[in-house]
Amino acid sequence: MAFLQSSTPINSFHHSQVPCKSLENSCGSLYAVFFKRYTSKKLSLPLSIFYGQRKLALKQSNTLQSAKEIKSSTRMHIKGGAEEEEQIAAEDQAEAKQYEQLKKTPIDRAISPTLAKKLETLPPRFRNYCSVLPEDVNLIPLGTRATKIVCTVGPSTCQPAQLMQLIAEGADVLRLNMSHGDFAWHQLVIENIREIVTNSPFVVSVMVDIGSLDSVRIGEFTIEPKLEKNQRFVLTIRHEPSYPPFTSEVSYDGFVNVVNVGDLIQIENGTVQMLVEEVTHTDVICKVIESGTLKSRAPISIRGKSYALHSPSDPEACSPYMAGCDPDADIEFAIRQRVEYIALSFVESAEQVNRLKNLIKERNANIGVVAKIESKAGLEHLEEIVQSSDAVMVARGDLGTAIPYEMVPVWQQRIVSLCRRYKKPCIISTHFLESMVQYPTPTRAEVTDIAEAVKQKTDALMLTTETASGKHPFKAIQIMHSVAVRMEQKLKQDTLDPFLHSWSPNQVSRVNGMVPIATIAENISSSATVLANQRNAKAILVFTQKGFMASLVSNCRPNAPIYAFTPTPTSRNRLSLLYGVRGFRIVFSDDPEITVQRAIQTLFLRGCLQSGDLVVVVADILGGAPVISEEQIESVFHSLGDSKEQLPVSFVRRGLRQLGLKISDAIEAEWSMRDVDLEDSSREKIAIAEEENTTHRRNPELANHSEGEGFTLQRFKTIVANSSEIIHSIQLRIV
Structure with a gap:
């Protein structure tokens, strides 16, 4: 990596490593590295006009020179040193005064001293709204944890106060399973989430999980029940932490709308058969006519019927209990709600992913597609699926029924590694804290499972039943957060990440004499990570329109938190899934330095930075007039x-x-x-x-x-x- 002193020529993009001590001796307190795409040009840029000198700790800015006006629409106004210092001092005083006034903003409602002290860590303008949080809430400071947590919303966490607590406790993505609940319920939950994001300092993305009607299943059993002929068995769509003996939930809430008295229920391809005797609002009471042992998550079908038989393609035409009745209707609902991610079940080819992405593009929506790997066919076409998807989920529940149990951790590690190679976020789901559905403490094996997933540096871990219908949803997320933080602290002491490889100019292919844009971006992100790790930077600041650059830096897994700044709420929310990234929405200025200073001020107000902190900024600056034929x-x-x-x-x-x-x-x-x-x-x-x-x-x-x-x-x-x-x-x- 070549660091510049004053008037250092910049050749085409190149990379070498320089000891940090020598950098300090040669460059003082400011370092910068520049990259140009064209190999035929050289650029001499006096460092004295470089943007980064606006707030040097040593105040060595007396030699600032005026930059040439480039165009009327994009100008760089850089003033003389003395005037610059006066302006900065005036701005600092105004900002400090405004901040002191904000700190005195009163809270309308009476709250306990304990909660009041916790709310002091939040920006003043959000404290009133957040005062509804419970006293024992565990507010997570920004940048504490890099591994993201996906929480499934259900009866235990669907109320507005519960949603806010879940997000405040550290949920980065909220998942809605369309196999449960109706469209009205899902829409209300999404509206509540949007309101929380709008009126609080928290940022979260929404993931809608589109179920497959070919994969309706019964629930989990601690001990697999053995059914005898003529015995009664209940199939239910109630979502409870536990059920009486000889009762099992069904993964599809529309089940009670499709089944009728006299229908033949077949489980595990007819291994066990039951005759429907009674149908209620939530339960289907059956009589066993073919005995056998029920296995957890066994597939269930109705002989001669399709689950989508009465399922219209328009979600508005579905009955109140028919969310999940048709994947097409669920996708239409997700697009209308402008969610950030759609998770597609049982993906077995890239064609399935591309078909959905084309539909989203036709609808002019900005929604990422998450491919769930949970079948043998999915594993056989894994590489093409990863390449075509925006993110990948290792759905260990169904995957464990499709392959031998002992192969699940092997494939988990392979999928995580493949996702990092193709720079795609990876989510690991299912059974992380299954015991906490009933009990307030996890097993040692569950804690180890979380630690191992964090060690693999996957982007996100997902809680399902634990937060959807478990008895201790907030305790579960607290446990997952604390285990992840402890494991990440250990990982920071290790050597460089193996995916953070070194680079040389000879390894780069050129197109028409130019280095491809993606190649430049990848190596900028790698260099920024190396620099941040070597200098023990407090944070990495990335400026991105759609989140691409932030995803590349995230894939390098730096030790410092990544604060990504984008102009749109949708792009900001989607960044919540990326490892180590916290998104902010700010207004982008014509002057890049104004945008950078605006971002730094935002981080000061959020308590992420303090005066004297060292940060790495990944940003573009504007050079001279182009010479383009x-x-x-x-x-x-x-x-x-x-x-x-x-x-x-x-x-x-x-x-x-x-x-x-x-x-x-x-x-x-x-x-x-x-x-x-x-x-x-x-x-x-x-x-x-x-x-x-x-x-x-x-x-x-x-x-x-x-x-x-x-x-x-x-x-x-x-x-x-x-x-x-x-x-x-x-x-x-x-x-």
Whole structure:
């Protein structure tokens, strides 16, 4: 890794490691590394005009020089040293005064001193809303745990106060199982989650789990029951921590709507058969006509009937108890609710994933697809499934019935490793704290299971029945959090992560003389991680439009927490699944340094940073005017637009990157926003006053566009002419 001193030339992207001590001696308290895509150019950049000098701890900024104005729409205003210092001091005083006023904001309701002390760790404007939390709530400070926790919402955790406590206790993703509950119930839960995210400092994403009607199953048994002929057995859709003898739950709540008196129930492909004698609102009472032993999670079918027989494709046409009646209806519901993730059950090929992703794209939605691996066919096509998915879930419950038990941990490790190789988030689910459905303490084996999964550095662990219908949902998440934190502390003492490999220029293939965008981004993230680990940085700050750069840094598994800043609520929420990443929504400015300072101030207010902390900032800065030929512009335009007359708005940013250009974060953020993003942003009530001014300042010819409107070649050329060369930077700052 090449670190710059004043006027150091920058060649094409290169990488080498430098001892930290020598860096300190040569560069003082500021380090920066720059990357350029073109191998044919060199750039000399005086470090005195580098953005990172705005708040140097040693105040050595008297030699600041004015940067040249690049374009009217994207300018870098860097003032003289004395004026700069005065402005920074004035800003600091104003911010400190505002913060002191906020700290005095009173809480409307009377609360206990214990809770009041805990709420002091939250931003003042959220304390009133969060005062409904119970006194014994365990508030998790930001950056404490890297491994994410997915919690399933059910009867034990579906009320607003319960949801807030679950999120406050450390839930990063909330899962809704469409096999249980009706559409109205799921919609109400999602609305409550959205309200909590809007009015509290917590961030969480919503995952809708689409069940498969080919995989309706009975429940778990501590001791597998042996059924005799003429014996009574009850199948129920009640969700309780435990059931009486000879009673089992069914994984599909629409079961009671499909079955009728006189139907023949077959379990485990007819191994056990029952005749339906009575159907109630929640129970199906049967008589055994073919004896046998029931196995946990055995498949159950109704002879001559399909579970989707009376299932319309429109969720609004489903009966109140028919959520999960048809996967297509569930998918339609998830898209309408604008959830962050859809989990697809029993994925056995990449085609299933691509079909769903194409549907989501057609509906102009921004939803990630999670492929659940739970069958032999899924394992046989594992690599293509991982490549096509946005995330992968190791569903150990059903997987354990499809392969020998002793092979489950072997495949778990393989899937986690494969996901990291392809830079896809991985979730491990099922049976982590099964005993805590009934009891307040886990078994030693369960604790070890959690520790082993954390040791594998998977992105997330999932609780199912423990938080959905268990007796101790909050205790369960506390146990999982504490075990994960303790294991992560041990891992930080180990050597470099094996996936964090070194890189050299000779290993990189070039396309048309240029290093591919993805390759540059991957090696920037790797270098940032090495730097943060070597310097024991307090945090890594990443600025991203859609979350791509944050996912690459996350995949490197740095020791420091990753704070990712994005302009849209949807992208921020989706980051909740990534290892070590905490997303924030901020307004992106035309001036990258203003955006960085805005992010740092946000972290100060949240208690994530203190004065004097060392942070690594991964951000782009704008270089000089581009020298791009007409032929290059037209070639990129037609390659992206498929020879059409107009280029879709979503492709303009991609075209600029292929040319090594950038116009401004603010304008590109507008391009990437859909109507629902703008609606969500305004609803969150966190817009900065400067947001409106920035919008009016911008060149309307460049920024304005309507949904569905494309860019002509001439307009694309105008965008290129108003863009600047993009320089990728890694900055080591003292805040």
